[in-house]
Amino acid sequence: MAENTEKKGLGALLGNLIALPRNIKDATVRHGRLNTSRARSQGVFGNVFLHIHSVRTHRWSLRKTFTFGLGIASAALFAILTVTGLLLMVYFKPTAAAAYDSVKDIHYVVPGGRIIRNIHRWSAHLMVATVLLHMFRVVLTGSYRRPREFNWVIGLVLLVLTLALAFTGYCLPWDQLGYWAITIGANIAASPDEVLNAVAGADAPDVGGLMKRAMLGSRFIGSEGLLRFYVLHCIVLPLAMMVFLAVHFWRIRKDGGMSRPDDIDEQDLAGTPKEDLAEEAFRPEKTYGLMALVKGSSPVVGRSPERTIQSWPHLFYYEMAVVMTVLLAVLLAAVLFDAPISEIANPSVPENPAKAPWYFLGLQECVSYSAFSGGILLPTIAMIGLALLPFVDRGSSSGRLLGGKSERKTFIVSLAIAMAAVVGMLAFTVTFGWMRNWWPDINQLWIVLINPGTVLAAFFTLYTLAVLVTTKSIRLAVIGYIACFIIGYVVLTYFGYVHRGPNWDFYWWPSQWPLH
Numbered sequence: 001m002a003e004n005t006e007k008k009g010l011g012a013l014l015g016n017l018i019a020l021p022r023n024i025k026d027a028t029v030r031h032g033r034l035n036t037s038r039a040r041s042q043g044v045f046g047n048v049f050l051h052i053h054s055v056r057t058h059r060w061s062l063r064k065t066f067t068f069g070l071g072i073a074s075a076a077l078f079a080i081l082t083v084t085g086l087l088l089m090v091y092f093k094p095t096a097a098a099a100y101d102s103v104k105d106i107h108y109v110v111p112g113g114r115i116i117r118n119i120h121r122w123s124a125h126l127m128v129a130t131v132l133l134h135m136f137r138v139v140l141t142g143s144y145r146r147p148r149e150f151n152w153v154i155g156l157v158l159l160v161l162t163l164a165l166a167f168t169g170y171c172l173p174w175d176q177l178g179y180w181a182i183t184i185g186a187n188i189a190a191s192p193d194e195v196l197n198a199v200a201g202a203d204a205p206d207v208g209g210l211m212k213r214a215m216l217g218s219r220f221i222g223s224e225g226l227l228r229f230y231v232l233h234c235i236v237l238p239l240a241m242m243v244f245l246a247v248h249f250w251r252i253r254k255d256g257g258m259s260r261p262d263d264i265d266e267q268d269l270a271g272t273p274k275e276d277l278a279e280e281a282f283r284p285e286k287t288y289g290l291m292a293l294v295k296g297s298s299p300v301v302g303r304s305p306e307r308t309i310q311s312w313p314h315l316f317y318y319e320m321a322v323v324m325t326v327l328l329a330v331l332l333a334a335v336l337f338d339a340p341i342s343e344i345a346n347p348s349v350p351e352n353p354a355k356a357p358w359y360f361l362g363l364q365e366c367v368s369y370s371a372f373s374g375g376i377l378l379p380t381i382a383m384i385g386l387a388l389l390p391f392v393d394r395g396s397s398s399g400r401l402l403g404g405k406s407e408r409k410t411f412i413v414s415l416a417i418a419m420a421a422v423v424g425m426l427a428f429t430v431t432f433g434w435m436r437n438w439w440p441d442i443n444q445l446w447i448v449l450i451n452p453g454t455v456l457a458a459f460f461t462l463y464t465l466a467v468l469v470t471t472k473s474i475r476l477a478v479i480g481y482i483a484c485f486i487i488g489y490v491v492l493t494y495f496g497y498v499h500r501g502p503n504w505d506f507y508w509w510p511s512q513w514p515l516h
């Protein structure tokens with residue numbers, strides 16, 4: 001830092017003012033040019049935004065076909081959503097009387113409002129997709145396994161938060177789309193009554209009614225519910241997301257960085273950047289942590305830093321490339337396509353069909369038989385099943401995407417079997433209907449327990465067990481399970497989106513829907 005000790009008074013002040021730019025730079029950036037290992041390391045751990053990264057990154061983590069950049073893309077989308085969401089808050093009015101008009105104002109009157117709203121909407125949809133894909137990649141590379149069990153469960157919390165953020169946001173414009181989506185949500189909240197009434201009749205406690213009122217703040221959908229959704233969407237869920245994201249990122253470091261196989265050779269790393277500094281890289285031969293003083297072990301101990309390169313600039317170039325691609329994609333989408341807004345919410349004119357947003361359409365197919373089964377039972381079973389994965393599969397992280405012939409074979413065969421099961425089940429229900437059509441007076445409890453959703457879930461469970469018994473490999477059974485999950489989710493979503501029309505009837509194409 002340039003000092004001015006000789007001059008006094010006005011002279012010193014003048015000298016300090018002349019040295020001001022350099023002094024500000026020295027106070028902000030405390031390292032020299034980033035052309036030595038030491039400066040690069042200091043550049044990373046001396047920067048509040050970069051220091052969550054390790055100063056060195058394994059070249060395996062930089063393979064394009066390992067993470068596919070999906071975690072970074074999800075984080076970038078969350079950042080974009082936070083910024084655009086704050087801007088939207090300036091004009092949005094969270095009351096049933098004013099919400100719709102305020103969204104129309106944002107779209108048609110406020111300068112720049114349309115593009116901000118479009119970016120917000122398309123980023124939200126894209127984030128749901130990238131988070132789901134990120135989760136699937138974590139399973140397919142075996143990265144949920146030890147020592148990453150804890151981070152896997154944190155990831156599941158992030159998934160739930162992402163879906164909750166997307167859904168609460170979908171309802172805010174108070175148009176027909178959002179209003180009838182809340183109606184579906186409220187029916188699901190009330191659905192424990194479906195079971196209680198079927199078991200105990202009229203004397204059953206009104207647990208569902210209580211849950212519905214807790215969700216809506218009233219017996220009916222109105223301003224009270226909208227305000228709850230608003231507070232959840234703008235404060236509670238984003239704050240929770242930030243906390244859990246911080247834990248998620250911190251945990252990646254504590255788990256020894258990204259997962260990678262033990263048997264990496266130079267061929268595996270083809271196409272990844274190499275160390276670009278001629279000088280000897282800063283490579284500590286041993287690392288010491290506080291963990292060494294207490295009982296227990298650290299996953300980092302014993303892992304040599306070979307095949308690692310400086311995070312600056314290699315990892316950051318990679319991350320910036322992902323962020324730029326995401327930005328470009330949402331900007332293009334926002335310029336080319338307007339975010340939808342249908343007519344103002346009208347409780348007396350039900351949307352027919354009233355469809356949930358795409359990421360819940362698969363569940364809505366099951367909800368059409370039983371709100372409790374599709375809205376509460378099956379999602380709970382699916383989440384518990386996912387949460388248990390690293391605890392039933394005790395192998396250690398493999399880090400290879402479907403590594404080995406048997407993993408690839410099991411995955412493809414399972415996709416095909418799951419596809420046949422889901423398509424077969426849908427074809428059956430479209431052709432023959434289900435129990436209510438055959439026995440109109442049947443107790444609803446039977447349908448809660450036995451409907452296409454639960455039958456498919458039971459089939460998938462049996463199939464997973466069959467893979468386990470025939471291959472004697474828990475990892476292959478997990479691959480079979482996740483293949484079923486992916487196909488079930490994708491096919492039911494597609495089916496709900498394209499082939500379900502008014503009254504939730506089957507149509508080949510939306511153009512065949514009757515005019516009403």
Ligand code: HEM
Nearest residue numbers: 067069070071072074075135143152155156158159258259
């Ligand atoms: C808001 C949502 C999420 C964000 C922003 C996020 C972000 C990230 C990032 C940046 C990474 C490192 C780079 C990468 O893998 O692309 C990562 C790794 C990881 N994530 Fe997520 N994640 C999210 C949701 C999830 C979900 C839903 C799961 C699983 C249920 C999950 C489980 C993991 C695990 C286990 C790792 C370590 C992977 C490894 O070591 O190979 N994350 N996440």
